[in-house]
Amino acid sequence: MAITSDSVREIFKGLEDGDGAAFFERVADDVDWTVMGTHPLAGHYGSKKAFTEGTFAKLSQVLPHGAQLHVENLIVKDDEAVVELHSLATAKNGMRFDNRYCWVVYFQAGLIVRVRAYLDSAMVAQLFEENPIA
Template identity: 70%
Template sequence: MGVDPGFVRKIFAGLEHGDGAGFFAHVADDVDWTVMGTHPLAGHYLSKADFIAGTFAKLGKVLPNGAQLHVDSLIVQDDVAIVELHSEAIAKNGFRFDNHYCWVCYFRNDTIVRVRAYLDSVMVARLFAENPI
């Protein structure tokens, strides 16, 4: 049957409105999340806690108002959602962190169990080079 596109849009709306907890309530504790690339956020995270610590917590140290993610498009087929997002954040030093993302999300029983996330690695590297943590 697959995941409902309206449900996917609803859980991503949490991220759009700064409600990370609302979004992460729909992510499995043992999620398999890979952030592709060679930058300070890249890695293979095998739990929700490790993913948050390795990405969102780091971003929170350099982006005073968070990543400010917005959904651009959504494609859902069966239990997979491809979500294109962008951020409109400003770093502590004033650097505009207007990154673009593509998250390929795999669902099981309306819970995200695996993600492959793609983004502008050079922009992430510059963000942390100019705003060391």
């Protein structure tokens, strides 16, 4: 079954609603997730657990209300989607964290199995520089 724009929007609705658990139910446990760049969240993660610990857990320490991600645009072809997102978040120190993202997402049997995520590396570096994690 091929992925549709509507099904991708439905999967990402959890992130938009602040319900990360609903989104991550649609992510394979052994997801291959790469966050591009040279910043504290960048890296290659070989599982859902490793990805959430390396990114969302760190962000939750500096963004009291989470990243607040919103889908801006998407392109779907077969079992792949390109999803443009933006965040409208505020850090602990008051810094606006209005980042832009592009996730290239691969699906298998309705689950996200691989992601290549691109974002503003300088903004992420500044976020953690101004809001150090203990």
